[in-house]
Amino acid sequence: MNFAAPRFSLRFVPVWRRNFLVWKKLALPSILGNLADPMLYMLGLGYGLGRLLPDVAGVPYLTFLAAGTVCYSTMNSATFETLYSGFSRMHVQKTWEAILNTPLNLDDLLMGEWVWAASKSLLSGVAILLVIWLLQLQENWLLTLWIVPVAFLIGLAFSGLGLVMTALSPSYDFFMYYFTLAITPMVLLCGVFYPTSQLPLLLQDISSVLPLTHAIDIVRPLVLGHIPPAWAWHALVLLAYGAGGFWLALALTRRRLLK
Amino acid sequence: MxxxxxxxxxxxxxxxxxxxxxxxxxxxxxxxxxxxxxxxxxxxxxxxxxxxxxxxxxxxxxxxxxxxxxxxxxxxxxxxxxxxxxxxxxxxxxxxxxxxxxxxxxxxxxxxxxxxxxxxxxxxxxxxxxxxxxxxxxxxxxxxxxxxxxxxxxxxxxxxxxxxxxxxxxxxxxxxxxxxxxxxxxxxxxxxxxxxxxxxxxxxxxxxxxxxxxxxxxxxLIAGLIEPTVVEIHGDAAETWAGTHGRNACERLEQAGETWFCYTREGAALVDSLAATPGLRFLQRPSNLEDVFLKLTGRELRD
Incomplete structure (x- = not known):
């Protein structure tokens, strides 16, 4: 496989603009679809289950859950975009093939897809942030503004990983494996719904290497009003997942398309 | 350049x-x-x-x-x-x-x-x-x-x-x-x-x-690689005709299904003799690039 380092150029921008133009046409259903699911979880569980619970990590359960939901929603959006929409463009509509006949090379194309999916997922994270502001769940409004760039970083991490799956996938059905074996376990093990300290030690160890844990370790303190401990480390891990995923996806897609 | x-x-x-x-x-x-x-x-x-x-x-x-x-x-x-x-x-x-x-x-x-x-x-x-x-x-x-x-x-x-x-x-x-x-x-x-x-x-x-x-x-390519005229022959008597006269009347004879392709420089003479044979249908035409292509790459299917 060709693991040559990605060559960066600004030619990725037209790919981003192409996807943005499509998104604009379908913006309303897309926003609703992205927002409705995580928001229902958050409000349903936050109010319903929250009533039965004492404070979790020192705050009402809804507040605790809201911070996790920002990350979960961002992850979901980045994953769906790179898996299903990305696969459509690569395999079904052959949009990527059309683009590769222009001056863009595969590095530009995947860079455009990567940054686009992160941008779209940023919107999903920010939508939950708006709900947090609306319900006044945050401790320090100014501090929560940091969630905006962090959501983009979370988007990059999960878009990078998603592009790897897309590069490997023979069909849409393949993505079920990724959801069952990676996304769903992360949703349940990484501290969206409860502190990871509740888990048995082995599961805590597993959880500590998963990207969603690192995302939540940054976002939750920001919602609760303090600077996240070791934030630079968590950000670095997210960046490593994103960049590593992107690089691997590039090598895999070269093998798939440029043969 | x-x-x-x-x-x-x-x-x-x-x-x-x-x-x-x-x-x-x-x-x-x-x-x-x-x-x-x-x-x-x-x-x-x-x-x-x-x-x-x-x-x-x-x-x-x-x-x-x-x-x-x-x-x-x-x-x-x-x-x-x-x-x-x-x-x-x-x-x-x-x-x-x-x-x-x-x-x-x-x-x-x-x-x-x-x-x-x-x-x-x-x-x-x-x-x-x-x-x-x-x-x-x-x-x-x-x-x-x-x-x-x-x-x-x-x-x-x-x-x-x-x-x-x-x-x-x-x-x-x-x-x-x-x-x-x-x-x-x-x-x-x-x-x-x-x-x-x-x-x-x-x-x-x-x-x-x-x-x-x-x-x-x-x-x-047409002039250099192939005879100038083709007569496509089919009909009930085509196979018999090809068996008895084909080799002599044509410079090259090819079969595709029920049709015989007779490549020749002397189209007129061939057509006269075909017209005199009952049970034959035929079409005379100038050779084209497709004939060259089939000559060069053969008639069997490529899948």
């Missing part, structure tokens, strides 16, 4: 050699047709020339640029019509051209003048705001051709541009391509339609199993 020149191209996938020592040369303003049965290596060759596939051996220069090293710079001046339509289904006709133009780094001002001209060229002005799924097959192909022209390319690669089109739509595409040749564009075309190659191409190269087995102007 050649617009395109390839020397000794080889490409292997596992044990299969798809392209085997191919040389190609294309002078400016001409149309070169790549003919060959399925699996002859045509599309792989185009991908190598575009810098999308690295050949195992050989060198490519396109528009004076080494490919794949300077493939990006070369592709800035190339237009491509792919075999399968890959227009953006979410977009209108105009948005397809706009988006594609951006890939070439064209700004809003340049696109504002080019898009109307291309819509006019493709006869799609009234369809500018129609979404792609609502277009007919012919319109989609015309849009794909217009899209390939968005960067005003010097060189066009057309991979089976009229496959799947009805005769009317095909003739419209041919007219468009002739206009482009008249403007001085250089065209590399792959096709299964010999008629297409004969009409459009100054030269054709016949590929089979990754090798070039003939090259020349269509008329030269």
């Amino acid at each position: 050649a617009v395109l020149s390839a020397r000794g191209l080889c490409k292997r996938y596992g044990a299969t050699e798809v392209v085997r020592g191919l040389d190609l040369e294309l002078a400016p303003g001409l149309c070169l047709g790549l003919l060959g049965p399925n699996g002859a290596g045509k599309t792989t060759t185009l991908r190598i020339l575009l810098g999308l596939v690295e050949p195992d051996a050989g060198s490519v220069e396109v528009l004076g640029l080494p490919v794949p090293r300077a493939a990006r710079e070369a592709r800035i001046r190339i237009g491509v019509v792919p075999q399968m339509d890959n227009l953006d289904p979410d977009f209108s006709v105009r948005e397809n051209l706009l988006t594609y133009g951006r890939y070439f780094g064209l700004g809003a001002a340049a696109l504002a003048t080019r898009i109307p001209a291309l819509l006019d060229f493709a006869g799609l002005t009234t369809k500018a705001d129609a979404r792609v799924p609502t277009l007919s097959g012919g319109m989609k192909r015309r849009l794909t051709l217009a899209r390939a022209l968005i960067n005003d390319p010097d060189l066009l690669f057309l991979d089976e541009p009229t496959t799947g089109l009805d005769p009317q739509a095909r003739h419209v595409i041919w007219q468009g391509l002739r206009r482009l040749l008249a403007q001085g564009k250089t065209i590399l075309l792959t096709t299964h339609f010999m008629e297409e190659a004969e009409r459009l191409c100054d030269r054709v190269a016949v590929l089979d199993h990754g090798k070039k087995i003939a090259e020349g102007a269509p008329r030269e």
